[in-house]
Structure formats: C-alpha cells, structure tokens
Amino acid sequence: xxxxxxxxxxxxRLFPLRSTSTTLSPSVNCRIGVSxxxxxxxxxxxxxxxxxxxxxVPILRDCSFRIPSGQLWMVLGPNGCGKSTLLKxxxxxVNPTSGNVFVEKPKNFVFQNPDHQVVMPTxxxxxxxxxxxxxDMSQEEVKSRVIKALDAVGMxxxxxxxxxxxxxxxxxxxxxxxxxAESCKVLLLDELTTFLDESDQVKV
Amino acid sequence: MNxxxxxxxxxxxxxxxxxxxxxxxxxxxxxxxxPKLVFPLRVNETPTSLAAKRVVRVSAxxxxxxxxxxxxxxxxxxxxxxxxxxxxxxxxxxxxIGQFISSPVTFLHSVDPRIKLVWLLTLVVLPARANxxxxxxxxxxxxxxxxxxxxxxxxxDQLARVSLLSGILFITLGLGSDGAPAMLQSRTPPxxxxxxxxxxxxxxxxxxxxxxxxxxxxxxxxxxxxxxxACLTFIIFQxxxxxxxxxxxxxxxxxxxxxxxxxxxxxxPVGEIILTxxxxxxxxxxxxxxxxxxxxxxxxxxxxxxxxxxxxxxDIFASFIRRxxxxxxxxxxxxxxxxxxxxxxxxxxxxxIYFFSGSSNKIADFxxxxxxxGVISTALLSEYxxx
Numbered sequence: 001x002x003x004x005x006x007x008x009x010x011x012x013r014l015f016p017l018r019s020t021s022t023t024l025s026p027s028v029n030c031r032i033g034v035s036x037x038x039x040x041x042x043x044x045x046x047x048x049x050x051x052x053x054x055x056x057v058p059i060l061r062d063c064s065f066r067i068p069s070g071q072l073w074m075v076l077g078p079n080g081c082g083k084s085t086l087l088k089x090x091x092x093x094v095n096p097t098s099g100n101v102f103v104e105k106p107k108n109f110v111f112q113n114p115d116h117q118v119v120m121p122t123x124x125x126x127x128x129x130x131x132x133x134x135x136d137m138s139q140e141e142v143k144s145r146v147i148k149a150l151d152a153v154g155m156x157x158x159x160x161x162x163x164x165x166x167x168x169x170x171x172x173x174x175x176x177x178x179x180x181a182e183s184c185k186v187l188l189l190d191e192l193t194t195f196l197d198e199s200d201q202v203k204v
Numbered sequence: 205m206n207x208x209x210x211x212x213x214x215x216x217x218x219x220x221x222x223x224x225x226x227x228x229x230x231x232x233x234x235x236x237x238x239p240k241l242v243f244p245l246r247v248n249e250t251p252t253s254l255a256a257k258r259v260v261r262v263s264a265x266x267x268x269x270x271x272x273x274x275x276x277x278x279x280x281x282x283x284x285x286x287x288x289x290x291x292x293x294x295x296x297x298x299x300x301i302g303q304f305i306s307s308p309v310t311f312l313h314s315v316d317p318r319i320k321l322v323w324l325l326t327l328v329v330l331p332a333r334a335n336x337x338x339x340x341x342x343x344x345x346x347x348x349x350x351x352x353x354x355x356x357x358x359x360x361d362q363l364a365r366v367s368l369l370s371g372i373l374f375i376t377l378g379l380g381s382d383g384a385p386a387m388l389q390s391r392t393p394p395x396x397x398x399x400x401x402x403x404x405x406x407x408x409x410x411x412x413x414x415x416x417x418x419x420x421x422x423x424x425x426x427x428x429x430x431x432x433x434a435c436l437t438f439i440i441f442q443x444x445x446x447x448x449x450x451x452x453x454x455x456x457x458x459x460x461x462x463x464x465x466x467x468x469x470x471x472x473p474v475g476e477i478i479l480t481x482x483x484x485x486x487x488x489x490x491x492x493x494x495x496x497x498x499x500x501x502x503x504x505x506x507x508x509x510x511x512x513x514x515x516x517x518x519d520i521f522a523s524f525i526r527r528x529x530x531x532x533x534x535x536x537x538x539x540x541x542x543x544x545x546x547x548x549x550x551x552x553x554x555x556x557i558y559f560f561s562g563s564s565n566k567i568a569d570f571x572x573x574x575x576x577x578g579v580i581s582t583a584l585l586s587e588y589x590x591x
Contacts, residue, residue, distance in 0.1 A: 093541045109545045115493075116538035119546070121453040121485045122304070128558040133547030135556060142558050159560075160306045160452055164489035178546065 038102070039186050040067040040090060045099035047085060059085050060096070069104065069185070084112060087188050107186040108179040112194060114171035117178065123150070123166075124159040127178045149181035150174075154203075168195035176204075286509045286517050290524075294499035302448040310353045312450040314565035315572050317459035320447050323576055327443045330579065331436045335586040336428070339435040342579070346442045354449055366441045370434040378430030382423040453485040458559040475552040482557070487536070494531045498524060 045063040048056045059082045067073050075083045088094040089101060091109035108130065111117040120126035127146045131137055150156045153173040163171065172195040179187055193201040312320075327346075331339045350359045415422035447456075457478050464474045502524060509517065548555050 088541075091545050093545055111538065111542060113538070115490060115535065117542045119486060119539055119543055120482060121489075124560050125452075125454045125482075125558065128560070129543075129548075130546040132556040132558065133549075133554075139558065143560065146560075160304070162304050162453075162489075163486065164493070165303070 037068050038066055039069040039071075039104045041065070041100075041102040042090075043100045045086075045089065045101060046097045047082070047089060047094070048097050060089075063099070084190050087190050090186075091188050104185045106182055106184045107188065108182050108184040109188040110172075110175050110179050110190060110192060112190040114168065114175040114195060117175040118163050118171055121162055122159075123155065123161050123163065123174050126163065126174060127181050130178050130182045145181045145183075146177075149177040152180055153177045169197055169200055172196055173200070286512075286520070287503060287507070290499045290503045294496045294503060302445060304452050305355065305358070305449045308355070310450060311565070311568045311571075312349075312353050312446065314568045315450075316564040316569050317451050317455040318462055319569055319572050319576070320451055321456070321459050321463065323572070324443055324447055326576060326580060327439050328436075330583045331439050332432060333587075334583040336431050338583050338586045339431060341582075343435050343438050346439050346446070350442055350446055353446055358449070362442065362445055366438050366445075369441070370438040373437055374430040374434035376430075377433050378422055378426040379417070379420045380426075381429040382421070382425040453482060454559045457482050457557075473552070475557075479552045479557060483539075487539070490535050491528075491532055494528055494535070498527050498531070 043064045045060055046058070047060040048058045050056050063086065075086065077083050085094065087109065089096050090103050091107065092103075093109070118126050120129050124146050127149055128142050131142050131145060146159075147156065150159060153176050155170065155173050155177060158166065158170065158174075163174070166174065172192070176189075176192070179189075193204055196204065327342065331342055334342075347363060350363060353359075354362070413421055413423050414427060460481065461474060461478045464472065464477065468474050502520065507520065512520070
C-alpha cells in the first residue's frame with residue numbers, strides 16, 4: 001500500500017491501485033497540510049442533506065483521507081453510500097457541511113453519465129470547451145490538444161460528429177478526452193467504465 | 205398476417221416466431237387433412253404442403269340492412285389508442301431532425317457558413333416576392349440539390365414529408381382563400397342586377413376562375429396564395445435542412461457571431477447569445493432523447509389500456525409529461541454543474557469558446573456567391589418580364 005487511508009469505518013473504502021510516477025516516494029507525504037506531494041486531502045469532511053420534513057440525513061460523516069500525487073486510487077462501496085457525493089465535493093460542485101478539502105489544481109471531473117458532461121453539440125467543440133478558461137492559449141495549441149486527447153481515446157475520426165449520434169460508450173470517451181485535454185493534475189472519475197465495453201474498459 | 209400459417213408443428217425444425225405484439229398462445233395452424241411431407245426433410249427445404257400459395261378471396265358489401273349496415277364503423281381504428289400514441293411519440297422523436305451529416309463530404313460542406321446564412325435569408329425572402337415561375341424553379345432547384353447533396357434515405361424521407369406538407373397547404377389555401385361563392389364577393393355585378401349585357405370574354409383567354417370543383421373554386425388569387433405558401437414552406441424547410449446537414453452547429457454559431465458582432469458596440473451581449481444558441485442546440489437533442497426514453501418506458505410496461513378509465517389514461521399522460529419535465533430540469537442542472545467543473549464562471553466573456561470552422565474552399569465560395577447573385581437577379585428581372 002503506497003498511500004494512507006484515513007477513512008473511518010464506513011461502507012465505502014478507498015484503495016490505491018498503482019503508482020503512475022516512478023520518482024514519487026509515497027512514504028514521505030504523510031503530513032497533513034498542503035504539500036507538493038499531496039494531490040487530494042480531506043479532513044473531518046461531513047455532508048448532510050435536509051428532507052422536506054426538516055430532518056438532516058448524513059451522507060458523509062467525518063471523512064478524512066489523503067491521496068499522494070501520481071497515484072490512481074479507487075473508492076469502493078455499495079450503492080448510495082456517498083461515493084459520487086464525495087467526488088462532487090472534491091470537484092467543487094457541492095459544498096461540504098463541514099470539514100476541510102484540498103484538491104490540487106488544475107483538476108477535472110468526469111461525470112457518471114456522459115450526457116451530463118458533454119455540453120457542446122459536436123465532439124471537437126466539446127473537448128475544447130474546458131480549454132476556454134485558458135485565455136493565453138493559442139488556437140493552434142487548442143487544436144493540437146483536442147486532437148491528442150481524442151487520439152488517446154480512439155475518437156480522432158469523430159471530430160465533427162454531432163454528440164447525439166454517438167453511443168453511450170463513445171460519449172463517455174469524449175467526456176474523458178475533454179478531461180485529458182486540460183492536462184489536469186487531479187482527475188476525478190465517477191464510475192468511468194459504466195458505458196464502456198470490455199475492450200475499452202481494459203484500455204482505460 | 206396470421207402467424208399460424210407460418211408454423212411447422214410436425215417437424216423437429218426450430219422455428220422462431222417473433223410476434224409483433226404480445227406473445228400469446230397461437231391456435232394450431234389449419235393444415236390439409238393429409239399433409240404429404242417428404243421425409244427426411246432437409247434443412248432449408250420448404251415442405252410441399254406449405255409451398256402451395258394460399259389465395260383467400262374476401263368480399264364484402266355494405267348493403268344497408270340492419271344487421272351489417274354499420275359494420276365499417278365498428279372496425280378498430282389503429283393509431284388512436286394510448287399505446288399507439290406513445291409508440292408514435294417514441295418513434296417520431298427517434299428520427300434525427302436537422303442533423304449535421306459529416307459524410308459523404310460534398311461541395312456544400314466546404315462553403316463558408318456565412319455564405320450559407322445569406323443563402324438562407326435570400327431563400328426566405330425571394331419566394332414571397334418573386335414570380336410563380338421563379339418560385340417553382342426554386343422549389344425544383346432545392347429538391348435537386350437535396351437529392352444531390354444528402355444521402356438517399358435522408359432526402360427521400362425529407363422530400364416526402366415536406367412535399368406532403370406543401371401539398372396540403374397548396375390545396376387548402378388554393379381552394380380556401382377565394383373559395384366563397386362569387387355572388388357574395390362579386391367583382392362585377394351580375395347582369396340580372398344591372399340589366400346590362402354580360403361583359404365580353406377576354407380576347408387573350410384570361411379567366412379569373414381556373415377550376416371549379418362543385419362548391420369550391422380555384423381562382424387566380426387561390427393559385428397565388430397557395431403556391432406562395434406551399435413554395436415558401438418547401439423552400440424554407442428544405443433549404444434549412446440542407447444547411448444544417450452540411451454545416452456544424454459551431455460553424456453556424458461562428459457565422460452568426462460574425463454577422464452580429466457590430467451589435468456589440470451598442471451593448472448587445474453577442475457572446476451570451478451565441479453560447480445560449482450552442483447550449484440550446486445540444487439541449488434539444490437531450491429533450492428528444494428524454495421524450496423518447498420515457499415514452500418507450502411506458503410502452504414497455506405493457507399497460508392494459510382497455511381496462512383503464514379515461515381519467516386513469518389522462519393521469520398516465522400527465523405523469524409522462526411531469527416525468528419529462530423533471531428529467532429535463534435534472535439534465536439542465538447536471539450540465540450547469542459540468543460547465544462549472546470545466547471552468548465556466550458564469551460569464552461568457554471570461555470563457556473563450558473555440559470554433560473549428562474548418563477550411564472553406566475558395567472555389568466553392570466563389571461559385572455559391574455567383575449562383576446567389578444569379579438567383580437574385582433572375583427573381584428581380586422576373587417581375588418585369590414574367591408578369
């Protein structure tokens with residue numbers, strides 16, 4: 001185990017899969033606080049929702065963990081235990097009720113359903129959408145990144161295809177390409193392989 | 205078709221029947237009393253007893269007697285049931301409407317989208333102003349262009365629907381616009397009132413009334429109104445379809461932004477308009493998908509509509525609409541979340557939208573501009589020469 005799991009006993013569990021960086025030594029980054037080697041860190045994270053009757057239902061309770069840079073980790077747990085909610089909190093879509101969250105930037109998040117992720121009508125425009133926040137990026141560089149990202153997911157031949165003509169798996173690959181094009185340091189993937197066939201799952 | 209006539213009950217061959225509607229126990233097929241099957245029967249060989257062509261002659265008459273007089277009215281009318289409505293909804297929203305076709309690449313794909321927008325505007329204005337000959341010429345040209353540019357299945361489907369719509373418009377407006385009896389709106393008082401001889405017929409054969417069908421009459425005014433409406437409908441629908449089929453939404457948005465750019469000097473939020481347009485183009489397909497999937501979901505439940513009262517049926521329709529809106533709002537919320545995650549801060553001015561318009565072919569651009577000038581000139585000249 002190259003990382004440290006600080007989760008309280010709960011249905012969901014955090015597992016490191018493999019290190020993607022050969023130069024990183026995971027054993028040196030066990031310090032709480034913003035470190036160069038820490039990609040994601042949560043401490044005492046709580047999230048709850050209120051029902052119509054005003055009852056507070058806890059989704060995440062006192063969740064703490066730290067994930068070093070350059071590693072691939074997976075959250076496992078039964079349905080409805082709060083995995084997607086945790087990822088949304090890390091992505092900044094949902095604000096936690098209490099606790100501290102640190103996620104290294106730039107970060108990106110691929111939604112469970114690709115229809116929720118893809119916002120532009122055609123493939124190339126959607127992959128380029130996330131690059132719109134970099135004002136200093138030239139058109140040529142954007143084009144180059146889009147082509148590289150689509151090539152990485154095997155969708156280079158579909159650049160001008162309308163999104164609605166793609167299958168679920170192809171939409172998922174476009175969503176992944178959109179995340180890859182930004183060259184993020186943290187990539188949050190919510191059930192990435194749901195819509196993919198077996199060969200694509202192996203590629204991922 | 206009766207499924208029972210397809211079954212082969214006495215052989216060990218595996219025959220799989222795929223019923224169109226619910227699986228039910230089929231009655232045994234009616235076979236000849238002594239079917240002489242040749243054994244051993246080889247695979248893919250049709251039994252001789254089944255090879256004979258069955259011809260069933262059915263005749264019926266409506267003779268007006270009390271027993272059979274209204275039997276036609278008692279026939280079930282397909283297409284009016286709730287399940288058929290849901291089937292229609294699911295199939296209608298499943299067909300792509302105005303969708304970009306990336307291949308085969310035609311010369312229209314390489315025309316500048318700004319020229320295409322000017323063409324569209326011209327084709328909206330011209331048919332309403334031009335002579336009927338020019339109007340019909342534009343219809344023929346648009347139809348030929350569709351055949352030349354679009355794939356066969358697409359143009360056949362589109363031309364059939366648009367022609368049907370235009371035909372209905374032509375007939376209804378042609379007969380209805382000036383169909384009232386002439387006595388009520390007489391341009392010349394009848395001779396019985398004025399006690400004057402009838403006006404002589406035109407020497408050139410001019411006649412205001414072109415066709416008379418019983419109480420209905422097809423006049424020159426009807427021809428003008430009907431042909432204008434029909435031609436305009438055909439040209440607008442078909443030209444927009446050709447434009448959307450050969451231009452990506454981003455290219456259209458880029459062209460529109462180019463035309464609207466001067467409005468930014470008077471404070472028009474062109475960037476927001478273009479982003480809204482792009483999001484709408486994406487969202488329209490999501491709405492179609494949602495309507496189709498919810499309709500299919502209801503059809504797949506195999507609701508026994510005959511057992512439901514009218515109120516219960518209405519309740520299902522209401523829940524169908526409620527579900528669609530709920531899902532659409534959820535989609536909108538999720539997409540807005542995705543936009544925030546991908547760096548959109550809520551201001552279109554701070555988020556750059558990249559348009560990959562592709563390289564337009566200068567020769568195609570030049571040819572299309574020349575054709576545009578030619579069409580406009582023809583339409584203008586027709587007002588003087590084809591009166």
